[in-house]
Amino acid sequence: MDASTLTLHVRKTGAGVGRLDVMQMLSGVLLILFLWAHLLLVSSVIISPKLMNAIAWFFETTYMAQVGGPIIGLLIFTHFLLAARKMPWRAQESNAFIKHSVMMHHKDTWLWLAQVVTALLILVMASIHMWVVLTDLPITAVKSAARVQSGTWLPFYLVLLPLAEIHVGIGFYRIGVKYGYITKANRKWYQRLENYMMGGFITIGLITLIRFLFLTV
Amino acid sequence: MQIIYSDLLCIGAGLAGERVAVEAAKAGFNVTCLSIVPPRRSHSSAAQGGMQAALGNAIMGEGDSPDIHFADTVKGSDWGCDQEVARIFADTAPIVMREVAHWGVPWNRVEAGVHTYYKGGKPFEAEEKREKHGLIHARAFGGTAKWRTCYTADGTGRSVLNTLDSMCLRYEVGIHDRTQAEALIHDGENCLGAIVRCLKTGELKAYLATATLIATGGYGRIYRATTNAVICDGGGQIAALDTGLVPMGNMEAIQFHPTGTVPTDILVTEGCRGDGGTLLDVNEYRFMPDYEPEKAELASRDVVSRRMQEHIRKGLGVKSPYGDHLWLDIRHLGEKHITTKLREVYDICTNFLGVNPIHDLIPVRPTQHYSMGGIRTNKDGAAYGLKGLFSAGESACWDMHGFNRLGGNSLAETVVAGRYVGKKIVEFLQGHTVDFKQSAINDAHTKVAARIMEMTKRSSKQESAIQLRDEMHSTMMDNVGIFRNGKDLQAAVDKLDELIDRAKNIKLQGTAIGFNPEISLALRIPGMLKLAQCTAYGALMRTESRGAHTREDFPERNDKEWLNRTLAYWKDGETRPELKYEEASPYFEIPPGERGYGGGKIITADIPEEKLRVPNKGADKKKAKQTKKAS
């Protein structure tokens, strides 16, 4: 305990904001890893539905899906809470930012706006998606294919896929910038890498969806 | 009207103003600085080259001492300076460089080992000593016997100004930027502060102070082609001159820099030549060694400027739509040197001229650069004529520069004088109180307010400030330039008579509530015309050539008649100043002689024996001897 707990006149000397920032960064990094892994696992169906089933079975019997699912949910929620500190909630803020982006016609500034917009949509869509998948365990290629072929889920994924990849791709680049790993010298290179990665993952995702679409149930 | 009290009012927050402010604030006084622009935008920030101080760390400065620095300064001034002041300056400079280093200036440092340097365009090798490693380094500058110019890459002014400004923050100096002093408040004997126009609202305010310092920099804007900033309009000098009590010293002593760029007049640093840059003519022939075999491009500024002008007159300049010019060549210094040590030069060339100095020649011509003259002060920085009024920096004629200042000496002067005068002001404040007479405040305020009122009235005689400014520019450029003669100067004086008369009828074209930039110009022009007249008239009367003042009709330096300083007083309503003269120096530690460059004949003076001694120096020694004997 120090004087800051007695009175507001003494500033709290603590690690507060720095730790929050580190946590935001870590939640971001974990989510990036999760999403890449998730996409690769689901896309195993391209190789064969059996492989996907096997992987799903592995996750289930080891309880990784049952425990991991909610943990990912929690992680997303934490990430949301942390990132929300930066979001332009007040109309005045978002107006200012939009006006600014229009004035500047500057790519990195627009990208942040893209991140915020995708974030809000992901918040809703990822929740629905996770609810649906996790309340209907076990995961099998057949069930997934059924969902994709049912009609409503295909457009849903066609929207969620690019949203998620854009959000994550920008997030990856921005963590590098903020923590000084992407520097003046290598920024161009990383920008290109980020574009290729986004493109790559969206392509894999699309192929996966097509595979589901034509998978005979 | 708002009234603001301080112990010390610094009009101007460049290097000189802020250095004085720090000194007084450290001593516990309440200090307010005024500035037209935020302090870090003051023109000191534009100085690239460096500051002279005899530290003697660099191998090429080995054996340097304040004595040699003093001698260089006196020679540079063409014996027109006050030697007592030059001595104070040379002795204090090394201390001040170390002091600002302690406060945070990132001076370039000596690196032990063999380095390649340039002299006169030719590379040579020199080995920096191990025991000097990490101490403040120095580069070469014109007119010096040793390499003695301390520098931070090519942003010396910037980095020292940043440091001093941070000290002002540290010691809570009140900074009121976007303010412009219009008139001094005085009771005929004491200076009590200034009437100040706020450049955000247009309001007039009274700043009262026990001591007032004018540190408003140069007044180069009386010329069209000048390296000075657009705010270097002599506001401080004008306020002092307008009192009728405070004289300007040596206003005819104007320095032209050899390397102003064409067409923008932006300066490229003397460091270019110091580092080995050369001057070429239309045939890309290096002409300076023909005129000055020994120093070539590194002779003092006045000499180089004159030689350049002479060469252009021979028809060997490069023709361009903006007039004739010459070339500066730094290509041989190589890309690395140009983009690091001379980076600002590189930026200026590429951004403003569309020239790449690594591969191309830079168009240059001599351009108005520095005013040696200004508010005449004694060696303590106290202005003549009013108690409690001080001046330091380029605005002052403290007079260590005489008729020509050396490169690197003025930036050093700002901080050295700032420290020295600052201490004197502290002494003054400690033993002084003033009575702020209401009538004096009202008088000063009414005068300024009435001038503004007058400008808004319609009348049959309407003059535009812009028109008058342009006519003044043409007059000064054509008739009061590097080479001067009686006929041209007379024409200039007559023309300025006329302009000063016409300036009484300046009217505004537009109207605007609050701050109005048109009023700023209109308020300034009449005063600038007076400064121009002091310059032109002083030059007309001085029938000799000394330092930067070159009369074609009087080519010799005439010590017999002109080993003195011009003092210009202005009586209200006149169109010319009243000129008086005082001795150049109370004594001559170095008797007048040859400069060793520049040539020219000298008409010698008989200087009485007692003036050739430093008054207390011998006495001190004698005393020391006596005490030795006694013990």
Add this chain to the structure above:
Amino acid sequence: MSRRLHIEVFRYNPLDPNSQPHMQSFYVNEYDSMTLFIALNIIRDEQDPTLQFDFCCRAGICGSCGMVINGRPGLACHTQTRDLPDHIVLHPLPVFKLIGDLSVDTGTWFRDAGSRIEAWVHNDHEKFDAKAEEARMENDLANDIFELDRCIECGCCVSACGTARMRDDFLGATSIARIARFYLDPRDERNEENYYQVIGNDQGVFGCMGLLGCEDVCPKHIPLQDQLGIMRRMLAIHSVKGILPKRILEKLQHKGCCHESH
């Protein structure tokens, strides 16, 4: 050959109750090597003497003339008209308080930021010994410090920053680079905790969202991006000291840091 430039300028005088913010068009003939400094002065001298804008050095070294030129903050004096289309739109810098037309109050903003980050070398200034030799320093370090001291406080980076536009207490890249300058400087006796106190918050390093507008507009090419990264990493690591093992922290700390060798 020579173009006629259409220069559209924001006009508003906040002190005049009758003044409405609006855009006003001026036309000038373009000359060789014309800069916006020349163009605007022609307009003021010949067309409208009340037009407010700020120039001082007109050589790109004082920082007075920051304005929004066709959408991007930049220095007017160092912008050549030949690099622009013949329709030029000029606005005052956002974020800073408007004085009138193109003129804004950067002085107050920077002084305020300066005192918030205590932008001076923290040492015992009185301890200076006039007779002693100066403290030694490596020349490379001196150059690194000067690299950051080159900032001319034009305010372009602040105006180009989306964060600064949303939150008016954000210190901006310039202030963080300034702190980095003192962090590099061995004469400044502050430790990491002291720096953390000053900028380890959402108004300082952690407020920056990596938008890089600052980096892309800075007319002096101050290495803002790299400094923001270095400072953020240093302070973030400082905040988790005691949580992660020291050895890992040290490894992270020094990676890519420009003054490793000192």
